[in-house]
Amino acid sequence: MTTEAETATRLPEYALTVPVEDGPLGLVDDPIPFDVEAIRADFPILERMTAEGPLVYLDSANTSQKPRVVVEAIEDHYLNHNANVARAMHLLGAEATEAFEGARATLAQFIGATRSEEVVFTKNASEALNLCAHTLGSRLRPGDEIVVSVMEHHSNLVPWQMLAQRTGAVLRWYDVTEEGRLDLEAAARDGLVNERTKIVSVAYVSNVLGTINPVTEIAAAAHAVGAVLVLDASQAVPQMPVDVTALGADLLVFTGHKMVGPTGIGVLWGRYELLADLPPFLGGGEMIEVVKMSGSTYAPPPYRFEAGTPPIAQAVGLATAASYLTAIGMDQVAAHEQEITAYALAGLATVPGLRVIGPAEPVDRGGAVSFTLTDASGDQVHPHDVGQLLDSKGIAVRGGHHCARPLHERFGVQSSTRASFYLYTTTGEVDALVEGLHHTLRFFGRGPAAAGPGRTR
Amino acid sequence: MKVDDLYQEIILDHYRAKHHSGLRDPYEAEVHHVNPSCGDEVTLRVHLDGGTVSDVSYEGAGCSISQASTSVMSDLVIGHPVEHGLELHQEFLELMQSKGALVPDEDRLEDGIAFAGVSKFPARVKCALLGWSAFKDAALRAQADRLPEDHPSDQTHDHEGAAR
Numbered sequence: 001m002t003t004e005a006e007t008a009t010r011l012p013e014y015a016l017t018v019p020v021e022d023g024p025l026g027l028v029d030d031p032i033p034f035d036v037e038a039i040r041a042d043f044p045i046l047e048r049m050t051a052e053g054p055l056v057y058l059d060s061a062n063t064s065q066k067p068r069v070v071v072e073a074i075e076d077h078y079l080n081h082n083a084n085v086a087r088a089m090h091l092l093g094a095e096a097t098e099a100f101e102g103a104r105a106t107l108a109q110f111i112g113a114t115r116s117e118e119v120v121f122t123k124n125a126s127e128a129l130n131l132c133a134h135t136l137g138s139r140l141r142p143g144d145e146i147v148v149s150v151m152e153h154h155s156n157l158v159p160w161q162m163l164a165q166r167t168g169a170v171l172r173w174y175d176v177t178e179e180g181r182l183d184l185e186a187a188a189r190d191g192l193v194n195e196r197t198k199i200v201s202v203a204y205v206s207n208v209l210g211t212i213n214p215v216t217e218i219a220a221a222a223h224a225v226g227a228v229l230v231l232d233a234s235q236a237v238p239q240m241p242v243d244v245t246a247l248g249a250d251l252l253v254f255t256g257h258k259m260v261g262p263t264g265i266g267v268l269w270g271r272y273e274l275l276a277d278l279p280p281f282l283g284g285g286e287m288i289e290v291v292k293m294s295g296s297t298y299a300p301p302p303y304r305f306e307a308g309t310p311p312i313a314q315a316v317g318l319a320t321a322a323s324y325l326t327a328i329g330m331d332q333v334a335a336h337e338q339e340i341t342a343y344a345l346a347g348l349a350t351v352p353g354l355r356v357i358g359p360a361e362p363v364d365r366g367g368a369v370s371f372t373l374t375d376a377s378g379d380q381v382h383p384h385d386v387g388q389l390l391d392s393k394g395i396a397v398r399g400g401h402h403c404a405r406p407l408h409e410r411f412g413v414q415s416s417t418r419a420s421f422y423l424y425t426t427t428g429e430v431d432a433l434v435e436g437l438h439h440t441l442r443f444f445g446r447g448p449a450a451a452g453p454g455r456t457r
Numbered sequence: 458m459k460v461d462d463l464y465q466e467i468i469l470d471h472y473r474a475k476h477h478s479g480l481r482d483p484y485e486a487e488v489h490h491v492n493p494s495c496g497d498e499v500t501l502r503v504h505l506d507g508g509t510v511s512d513v514s515y516e517g518a519g520c521s522i523s524q525a526s527t528s529v530m531s532d533l534v535i536g537h538p539v540e541h542g543l544e545l546h547q548e549f550l551e552l553m554q555s556k557g558a559l560v561p562d563e564d565r566l567e568d569g570i571a572f573a574g575v576s577k578f579p580a581r582v583k584c585a586l587l588g589w590s591a592f593k594d595a596a597l598r599a600q601a602d603r604l605p606e607d608h609p610s611d612q613t614h615d616h617e618g619a620a621r
Contacts, residue, residue: 382521384495384497384520384584385521385522388460388578391460400494400495401495405496414497415496444469444521
């Protein structure tokens with residue numbers, strides 16, 4: 001953690017855009033007791049009613065809802081401080097630049113980065129991962145190996161597949177155990193990470209299984225062979241305290257919209273020396289040093305990786321989101337997540353025919369619970385149908401392969417239903433889910449009709 | 458929009474007891490269609506006898522809407538000229554795109570009219586169209602292959618992502 005003095009020197013004065021009373025990061029001496037009802041009051045959308053009653057939003061791993069302060073910060077930016085950054089030589093330009101760079105500092109502090117230049121703003125986590133693949137990829141040669149895992153979101157798989165195709169590098173992957181944990185034993189036995197390995201890129205927390213991966217162990221394995229470790233922390237940063245200096249990662253990405261921030265902004269964090277050593281990703285304005293018709297030189301990080309007008313208002317919103325979460329306390333957010341996940345796993349265990357894909361115990365596990373549902377006649381109720389029936393009760397979940405088709409294939413299922421929780425989720429909402437699943441089973445389990453009305457010939 | 462508008466009893470009946478399901482020989486064309494957003498898929502074969510669809514056989518993994526729609530489609534096209542099936546595809550497509558505004562013709566779409574409610578659920582329209590799109594694709598391929606008589610009949614047309 002940083003001291004208050006350090007914080008004061010690093011964070012510019014842009015309190016106007018960050019309406020948290022205790023300062024940009026809401027640094028307070030005593031933790032505020034975690035009060036889910038008080039938190040819910042910050043999220044106007046959670047008051048929405050559906051035809052069947054109150055909205056039950058259990059799709060936060062997909063995207064989180066936004067507290068009023070985040071929306072207001074974006075509104076305030078556009079209504080009072082809007083200008084382009086780093087180039088406008090006027091009052092608003094200075095304010096916008098200060099807000100944008102202040103947001104960078106806030107995000108750096110949120111993830112424990114030692115300097116704000118280590119934070120690169122991107123469009124989303126996918127773009128950040130593509131940035132990693134492109135820039136790290138410039139060093140690859142045929143026969144080099146890239147290691148991912150079978151539990152990756154497509155965004156941490158496809159860019160590496162494309163890179164392997166471009167460079168002749170070989171893509172390999174960690175398998176998972178039946179419980180949905182990375183099979184490190186098999187990896188060690190098979191020499192998965194070896195002297196040919198140049199890049200290891202895995203999820204910190206699985207968006208389907210919920211598994212929290214042992215990233216320090218993976219970092220050690222990667223570094224032992226001189227490989228770079230990339231972490232897809234899209235499901236981790238929103239849910240638990242993350243200190244990039246303690247993880248052993250070299251590059252780490254996450255997205256704004258899953259951590260009560262806006263869409264349209266993602267973050268790449270990288271060790272400064274590594275970032276400084278990487279070539280540019282996209283070319284354009286603001287990423288350059290000197291441009292001549294004969295060639296250009298490039299700006300140092302983070303600007304080298306931020307071509308064009310960046311997501312300014314989104315950065316302001318995301319910084320406010322980080323401040324909001326910090327004011328509540330990420331350890332308390334994580335504890336609530338743990339508690340509600342344990343409650344949900346116990347509740348889901350009462351639903352006949354429900355099989356959880358991923359750890360069934362709330363240990364080293366985040367708040368995404370994916371499952372399949374089989375009715376009394378032994379047929380799987382398709383996740384679309386589960387989702388539709390739950391939606392008819394006002395309950396929002398996700399059904400499909402959750403952008404992780406290989407993982408579903410690994411577990412022998414085509415798709416699954418996923419409920420995911422966040423700081424505003426209540427046990428009552430989990431109860432509604434469990435009751436909704438019983439209702440779904442009753443609805444689809446009426447048994448085959450005696451004689452179908454189909455006009456067979 | 459009530460969920461019962463979507464899950465008509467006819468749809469659930471077809472879902473629970475699919476008509477003409479399973480893959481059968483002979484066939485002139487086989488296609489594989491996938492709904493990339495959810496992973497629903499169907500492998501579908503068409504067997505022509507002259508200009509008549511003499512069999513449609515299929516195997517798929519998908520939700521009740523996509524499975525029931527494929528079942529209803531097979532009832533409607535088997536035993537009829539290919540052109541009739543393609544016309545029904547067009548009518549069903551228009552029904553699905555109507556957002557609930559079209560009143561379907563029961564004499565032509567028979568059990569297919571039960572899907573009128575699906576058109577009010579935009580996220581499910583692609584489910585209802587999966588089997589129909591596969592049929593259209595396979596029927597056109599079967600017709601094309603029929604022209605040179607000695608064309609091999611066992612080729613597989615893999616069209617992942619063709620159904621959107």
